Amino acid sequence: MKRPLLIGISGGTGSGKSTVVHEILNSLPEKSITILEQDAYYKEQSELSLEERLKINYDHPDAFDTPLLVKHLKMLVNGQAIDKPVYDFSVYNRSKATVRVEPRDIIILEGILILQEPDIRSLLDIKIYVDTDPDVRIIRRITRDIKERGRTYESVVNQYLNVVRPMHLQFVEPSKRYADIIIPEGGYNKVAIDIIVAKINSIIQKNK
DSSP: OOOOOOEEEESSTTHHHHHHHHHHHSSOOOOEEEEEEGGGGGGGOTTTOOHHHHHSSSGGGGGGGGHHHHHHHHHHHHOOEEEEEEEEEEEEEEEEEEEEEEOOSSEEEEEETTTOOHHHHTTTTTOOOOOOOOHHHHHHHHHHHHHHOOOOHHHHHIIIIIIIIIHHHIGGGGGGOOOOOEEEEEOOOOOHHHHHHHHHHHHHHHOO
């Protein structure tokens, strides 16, 4: 198997990263793509009580098990399958379950801090940053965390103002300078998506 094409898609919370991933997925053969989420690689912390886990800053780079993520990326690049962790956001810890992920021609890694990490950046062939206005991102964050993660409105707003926004300004926004491509308005930018898909196809054709 030839070396897979490794694509990183970053951007702030609620920027539309997942929408970009799905748009790319819909434009290419599904069987040729493997998707990894940085969120799956939050650290395992069963040694901590729920109260202690609630106090952790999950928007800081230290919250992630980056060495394991890098190890798994290298395994996929080398044609080896991995057992991806499953993170349970309701208890702020990893589940005991894992998901078997097979290597494919295209590997898409999505996460808010992937461009901030040098060890991850060095593996990426295409680095994409999804750039969306803060007011749009906070509305999306509130909607997602209430519907999908069982949070209250007050807890989401408090977390955004005291943790998410400061970490975005300190780590996420500065990482934009490492991007090869910056997409304004995320998956709704059809022109940008078409350009990215065309670029991916051209690289795949060259590697055949």
